[in-house]
Amino acid sequence: AQKITQTQPGMFVQEKEAVTLDCTYDTSDPSYGLFWYKQPSSGEMIFLIYQGSYDQQNATEGRYSLNFQKARKSANLVISASQLGDSAMYFCAMRGPPGGGSNYKLTFGKGTLLTVNP
Amino acid sequence: EAQVTQNPRYLITVTGKKLTVTCSQNMNHEYMSWYRQDPGLGLRQIYYSMNVEVTDKGDVPEGYKVSRKEKRNFPLILESPSPNQTSLYFCASSLIGGANEKLFFGSGTQLSVL
Numbered sequence: 320a321q322k323i324t325q326t327q328p329g330m331f332v333q334e335k336e337a338v339t340l341d342c343t344y345d346t347s348d349p350s351y352g353l354f355w356y357k358q359p360s361s362g363e364m365i366f367l368i369y370q371g372s373y374d375q376q377n378a379t380e381g382r383y384s385l386n387f388q389k390a391r392k393s394a395n396l397v398i399s400a401s402q403l404g405d406s407a408m409y410f411c412a413m414r415g416p417p418g419g420g421s422n423y424k425l426t427f428g429k430g431t432l433l434t435v436n437p
Numbered sequence: 438e439a440q441v442t443q444n445p446r447y448l449i450t451v452t453g454k455k456l457t458v459t460c461s462q463n464m465n466h467e468y469m470s471w472y473r474q475d476p477g478l479g480l481r482q483i484y485y486s487m488n489v490e491v492t493d494k495g496d497v498p499e500g501y502k503v504s505r506k507e508k509r510n511f512p513l514i515l516e517s518p519s520p521n522q523t524s525l526y527f528c529a530s531s532l533i534g535g536a537n538e539k540l541f542f543g544s545g546t547q548l549s550v551l
Contacts, residue, residue: 352538352539354539354540356542362525362544362547363542363544364527364542364545410479414540416534422495423533424482424485424495424496425472425480425529427479427480428479429477429479
């Protein structure tokens, strides 16, 4: 079974500083995808970044980067130059291969609430 | 614009009154799924569909029905809603496999069952 662990229920960061949100995962599938989603107070789920298990390079999308350490089974999200609009709940998620035992669903962690202070 | 459209955004109903939450995507995605989000429990999958006329149960299917008659639509049906189905519901869709398998989510439906 897949499992995602986010150990930081809440994080605070000063505007313009970088912040790392932790995520560890567990799976028996050799092929999987790791995702980060942002959920602002308005409730929608916004895709941020994706990392495939076979990708050699760490994924980057603008101010977001994913620090992928496969041997340690960690997929931390790094947000550079935090902005007030980054204040939100952040979810790490994993998806196994199609046809695998996970129903191809996205398994979510419990989330980290990030607050950016001015 | 590529999107998943869910309606309604907010819904208040009473116990036992059948309701349908609609979901439509314009990206020609094979995969569609419904999740519910509850405080302390995170997001849990209700039902999913890998293609037209192919649906299957997720982790919490009791009290829900779905259908996939067309590729773009995947409605969620509550035949006899109960208060424990009060939740935030998300529809999501994606391609299957490869680097494009990210899930696109609808805006969510906040359902309250009185």
